Amino acid sequence: MEDQLIDVHPDRVLDLILQSLEELLNYELAVILKLNDSSHLTVERAAGPLVNDKLKSYKIDLLKRQDLAQILKRNEPHLFDEDLEHEDTYVNIVDLPDSHSCLVAPLYVKDYLLGMLTLDNRACGVFSPAIVNFVGTISKLIAVIIAQKDSSIALITRNKDLIEERNFLLRPEESVFSDIYGNSPEWQRVLECIRTVAASDLPVLIQGETGTGKEVVARKIHDLSSRSGKPFITLNCSALNAGLAESELFGHEKGAFTSAVIRRKGRFELADGGTLFLDEIADLPAEIQPKILRTLQEGTYERVGGEKTLHCDVRVIAASNKDLKEQVEKELFREDLYYRLGVFPLFLPPLRDRGEDVIVIAEQLLNNLRESEAYRHHYFSSDAIESLLSYSWPGNVRELQNVIRRSALMAADGIIRKEHLSPGGGKLPGPGRKDANAKKTQKPDMPFVTMDEAVKQHIEMALKLSDGKIYGSGGAAELLGMKPTTLQSRMKKLGMM
Numbered sequence: 001m002e003d004q005l006i007d008v009h010p011d012r013v014l015d016l017i018l019q020s021l022e023e024l025l026n027y028e029l030a031v032i033l034k035l036n037d038s039s040h041l042t043v044e045r046a047a048g049p050l051v052n053d054k055l056k057s058y059k060i061d062l063l064k065r066q067d068l069a070q071i072l073k074r075n076e077p078h079l080f081d082e083d084l085e086h087e088d089t090y091v092n093i094v095d096l097p098d099s100h101s102c103l104v105a106p107l108y109v110k111d112y113l114l115g116m117l118t119l120d121n122r123a124c125g126v127f128s129p130a131i132v133n134f135v136g137t138i139s140k141l142i143a144v145i146i147a148q149k150d151s152s153i154a155l156i157t158r159n160k161d162l163i164e165e166r167n168f169l170l171r172p173e174e175s176v177f178s179d180i181y182g183n184s185p186e187w188q189r190v191l192e193c194i195r196t197v198a199a200s201d202l203p204v205l206i207q208g209e210t211g212t213g214k215e216v217v218a219r220k221i222h223d224l225s226s227r228s229g230k231p232f233i234t235l236n237c238s239a240l241n242a243g244l245a246e247s248e249l250f251g252h253e254k255g256a257f258t259s260a261v262i263r264r265k266g267r268f269e270l271a272d273g274g275t276l277f278l279d280e281i282a283d284l285p286a287e288i289q290p291k292i293l294r295t296l297q298e299g300t301y302e303r304v305g306g307e308k309t310l311h312c313d314v315r316v317i318a319a320s321n322k323d324l325k326e327q328v329e330k331e332l333f334r335e336d337l338y339y340r341l342g343v344f345p346l347f348l349p350p351l352r353d354r355g356e357d358v359i360v361i362a363e364q365l366l367n368n369l370r371e372s373e374a375y376r377h378h379y380f381s382s383d384a385i386e387s388l389l390s391y392s393w394p395g396n397v398r399e400l401q402n403v404i405r406r407s408a409l410m411a412a413d414g415i416i417r418k419e420h421l422s423p424g425g426g427k428l429p430g431p432g433r434k435d436a437n438a439k440k441t442q443k444p445d446m447p448f449v450t451m452d453e454a455v456k457q458h459i460e461m462a463l464k465l466s467d468g469k470i471y472g473s474g475g476a477a478e479l480l481g482m483k484p485t486t487l488q489s490r491m492k493k494l495g496m497m
C-alpha cells in the first residue's frame, strides 16, 4: 500500500499526463522539475525522445538562472521567442539547436511555487501561442499532483514514526523499568508519572532527597521519549561560579577569556534534539538564571564571547534535593524560572517512606552481585533484614547500594548478618534509626547542636576516616553515600572549603 502511494500513484499520473501531452503537443522533451528549497529545481519526471541519463541528476540553481527565476515569479506559461537569443534550460545536458521551440510553465498551487514544466522541440514553430493557455491549465493539475505526492510522503513518514513510537511505548513493562527497582505504591506512582511525562515534551522538575534516583528517573524519561535516539547530556549546577556555568551551558568562542584557547560547545548545543539534565538546579548562580529562562522560552542563546544567536531544540529536566519552592520564597531562586522548569513536578519518595522497597532493592542489588562467582551463594540473615528495614537511610538508594556492596564483601561465609551492614560492626552507619520511639519528643539534656553543625561534624568524621580523600573508593563521598560534587558543594556552603 505504501509503495503504491509513493512510487506508483502520483508518479504514474504524472507520466500519463506527459504521455497525453506528447500526443497533443508534439514535444520532444517534457520535463517536470520540483522546487526543493527556495532556489533549486530538480528533475522529477521526464518524457520524450530527447530524454537522457544526464537529465536525471540535473539541478538548476535559480540564483544563477535569473532569467528562469523571473519567468517563475509570474505564474503564467512563457513561450520563448525563437528569434531572440536566450540561454537554454538544458544547456550542455540536452542537444538542442540555438533556435527551437521552447515553452516553460510555472507550477503553482495557490500562491505556492512547487516547480516548473518545460516543453521542447528541436524544430521551430511547434508550439503555437494558442496552446499556451492550455498548458497553463495542465500545469495547475500537475502542481496539485506534486502537492499530493508530497503530502502522502509526509503522511507515510509520520505514520512510520508513529508506529515505531507506539511499538517502543508498548515494549514489555519489565524491560522498560527492569533496572529501577521497587514495588511500593509510592514507587509505582513515580513509574506512572515517568510513563505519562515521557510521552510529552514538557520540562520536568524532579525533587527528592539525595540518592533517591533523580538522575536515573531523568534518564528513564529521556529513554522512553521520542528524543531517545538523541543525546542525554547532564550538568551538575553545584560548585559552578557564574562564568563557568555560562560557558558550560552555552559554550564559548575561542579567545572569549584567557583559557579559551579553542571554541567549545556548551551543554545546550551538545544536547540539541535530545534532553539536558540540570542536576542541583537550586545551586545555579543567580546571574545565569535569566539566561537559562530566555533559552527555555525562546530556544536561543549565544556562546560566551560570541555574537551569533544560536537555536536549540532541547528538553530540559531539572533536579533538586532542596525544596525549590522554598528557595523561591527565600528569594534564592527566580520565581519565573521555577514555574518554567516545574511544568511537570515529580517528587521522589525517600527510601524510608517506601516500605518494603528497601528489601526489594537490597535483594535485587545482591542478586546482581551473585553474577560473580565470589557472591553466588550470598544471602541476608533475618537480623540483617530487620536492620535494613529499621534504618532511616538518609543517603537513600545510593547509601543502600554502598552498604550492600560493602557487607557482601565482609560476609566471608556468604551470610550477610546485621554486623556486616556497617564497616565498624553493630549498627548501620549514618544518622537516625527508624524505630517506634523515634517520634517521641524527648527533652535534650545537653544544648542541641544546629543541623548545619551536626552535618559539619558528620562530614568531618567521614573526612577523617578517609584521610581527607573526597573522591573515589574509600573516599568521604562514598562513605556518606553522596556524589563527590554534592559533598563539595555542601562543604562549601558550610564554610569547610
Ligand SMILES: Nc1ncnc2c1ncn2[C@@H]1O[C@H](COP(=O)(O)OP(=O)(O)OP(=O)(O)O)[C@@H](O)[C@H]1O
Residues within 6 Å of the ligand: 179, 180, 181, 182, 208, 209, 210, 211, 212, 213, 214, 215, 216, 217, 279, 319, 321, 361, 397, 398, 401, 482, 483, 486
Ligand atoms: N529505584 C532504583 N533502582 C535501582 N537503582 C537505583 C534506584 N534509585 C536510585 N538508584 C541508584 O542509586 C544511585 C543514586 O541515584 P541517582 O544518582 O539517580 O540519585 P540522585 O537523586 O540524582 O542523587 P543526588 O541528589 O545525590 O544527585 C545510582 O547508582 C542509581 O543507579
